[in-house]
Amino acid sequence: MKLYLMRHCESEDGPRDDPTRQLTSVGRKQAQTMGQFLVRQIGRVDVVLTSYFARAQGTAAPIAELLGCSSIIDTPALQPETAPKDAWKEIKFLSDGCEDVLVVSHHPLVNELLKLLTGCDSEKFHHGAIAHIGDDGKLHWFVPPAVVERDEDDVLEAAAGVVEALEAYLQEAKGDGGLKHPRHQAVLSKVRAKVKKVMAGYFDRQGAAVLKAVKPNIEALLLSHPQLKEAGGEWVTINGHPVLIGGSISDRVERAKNSAVRTGQHEQAIADRSEAVLSKGVGVPRTADNSAFDLRNDNVGIEVKTLVNGKNEKITMSKDALGRKLAEQRADELKAYTVVVDRRTGGLTGKATYYVKEGLGSFRLGSMTKISLGDLKDMVKP
Amino acid sequence: VSIELANEKWLGHLPSGLLGQFASTKGYSDLIAAADDYLTLREFFKDGVTGDVDKVRAELKELAEEASADVSSTAKALRDLAEGQEIIIITNGGN
Numbered sequence: 122m123k124l125y126l127m128r129h130c131e132s133e134d135g136p137r138d139d140p141t142r143q144l145t146s147v148g149r150k151q152a153q154t155m156g157q158f159l160v161r162q163i164g165r166v167d168v169v170l171t172s173y174f175a176r177a178q179g180t181a182a183p184i185a186e187l188l189g190c191s192s193i194i195d196t197p198a199l200q201p202e203t204a205p206k207d208a209w210k211e212i213k214f215l216s217d218g219c220e221d222v223l224v225v226s227h228h229p230l231v232n233e234l235l236k237l238l239t240g241c242d243s244e245k246f247h248h249g250a251i252a253h254i255g256d257d258g259k260l261h262w263f264v265p266p267a268v269v270e271r272d273e274d275d276v277l278e279a280a281a282g283v284v285e286a287l288e289a290y291l292q293e294a295k296g297d298g299g300l301k302h303p304r305h306q307a308v309l310s311k312v313r314a315k316v317k318k319v320m321a322g323y324f325d326r327q328g329a330a331v332l333k334a335v336k337p338n339i340e341a342l343l344l345s346h347p348q349l350k351e352a353g354g355e356w357v358t359i360n361g362h363p364v365l366i367g368g369s370i371s372d373r374v375e376r377a378k379n380s381a382v383r384t385g386q387h388e389q390a391i392a393d394r395s396e397a398v399l400s401k402g403v404g405v406p407r408t409a410d411n412s413a414f415d416l417r418n419d420n421v422g423i424e425v426k427t428l429v430n431g432k433n434e435k436i437t438m439s440k441d442a443l444g445r446k447l448a449e450q451r452a453d454e455l456k457a458y459t460v461v462v463d464r465r466t467g468g469l470t471g472k473a474t475y476y477v478k479e480g481l482g483s484f485r486l487g488s489m490t491k492i493s494l495g496d497l498k499d500m501v502k503p
Numbered sequence: 504v505s506i507e508l509a510n511e512k513w514l515g516h517l518p519s520g521l522l523g524q525f526a527s528t529k530g531y532s533d534l535i536a537a538a539d540d541y542l543t544l545r546e547f548f549k550d551g552v553t554g555d556v557d558k559v560r561a562e563l564k565e566l567a568e569e570a571s572a573d574v575s576s577t578a579k580a581l582r583d584l585a586e587g588q589e590i591i592i593i594t595n596g597g598n
Contacts, residue, residue: 382594407528439521439596441507
């Protein structure tokens with residue numbers, strides 16, 4: 122089944138559970154625009170499913186008409202607060218045997234359904250936006266009205282160019298040269314270039330809209346792409362931008378070696394010595410191998426993070442590591458601290474800067490308190 | 504410091520790139536010292552990065568069989584976390 126999941130078009134303000142809210146004039150226009158877009162894209166659907174809320178029905182009805190679909194079914198399972206699993210069960214039941222299904226529903230259900238079915242988490246499921254989920258369970262495209270409206274303008278522009286070419290052809294056809302006349306060819310070349318530009322712009326915007334819509338889970342989406350998997354590529358977010366990590370294993374290892382996120386023997390030696398200095402300075406002994414805390418006594422457990430390189434002003438603790446520490450803290454009734462030793466400027470021999478925060482987790486340095494070793498010692502005293 | 508194992512996602516500081524903790528700072532230092540006779544492990548610990556995951560796991564298995572109980576437990580934890588990964592990175596989460 123190919124699913125076209127749509128959020129109703131713009132509606133009057135009001136409570137989410139008010140079923141009487143109508144579409145605004147903008148919303149009615151959006152329904153026409155998106156309906157025409159679907160006519161061009163897919164031509165038909167077998168069934169249109171909608172909630173019984175006026176704003177969903179006001180969206181579904183004109184689109185169904187444009188698509189020539191007389192089968193419109195309303196169901197309470199497409200109301201805003203329905204659990205996505207229940208809604209999906211109902212969609213499958215109502216569209217049994219159908220190939221192309223348009224579902225018109227509401228926020229937050231549309232977002233939750235998209236996430237349930239594809240793993241993509243779109244923050245911007247705008248009014249009137251449509252997500253096409255293929256029968257392979259993947260998001261094929263995601264288009265809000267704003268993109269379609271821009272494309273309408275471009276299509277009109279291209280159409281004007283075609284008309285211009287036809288007029289030129291008719292003029293030229295009257296003469297002996299016909300289609301082979303150089304002037305006619307010149308006009309056609311310009312039109313071809315214009316159509317090409319419009320098409321390129323269209324696909325660029327489609328791509329940009331999809332990327333923006335699925336940004337929170339872009340990694341999951343792209344990693345699931347079979348060609349990307351075959352190429353051994355992976356997407357990561359670096360400074361907020363998705364970046365493809367691909368190529369041979371040796372290239373990827375080199376890339377990782379050149380990054381600042383690894384803790385090799387050099388970094389480890391500095392962290393190890395630094396922790397020993399801290400342990401002595403605050404009077405809390407280091408723990409045995411593989412213990413949850415780095416320093417601890419009967420009263421306190423201290424997680425130490427030594428910054429050796431990199432520009433990231435943040436320390437990160439995985440859920441697994443945090444869980445182990447919290448379990449030990451609860452079992453032994455410890456007071457827990459996170460201490461950062463910043464040795465990025467002076468290495469092991471230079472002066473360290475200490476930061477502390479009561480509790481455990483991933484913190485930005487800006488949220489921690491800068492502290493001297495002496496004050497830290499007083500702080501962790503029982 | 505919690506010494507954790509990560510994959511390439513960690514290059515972009517994605518928390519899902521952190522696979523889990525396998526040692527404290529001291530535990531990692533002890534593991535490095537115990538691995539001196541294992542060529543692939545030695546290189547891995549020197550760089551903090553490797554793409555020879557199968558070899559690393561095989562050497563960790565050998566090391567775990569002959570090392571002290573503490574080091575053995577650290578080696579086993581690291582070996583388990585590395586399973587199924589193509590490239591592994593050691594991090595203290597503070598980079």
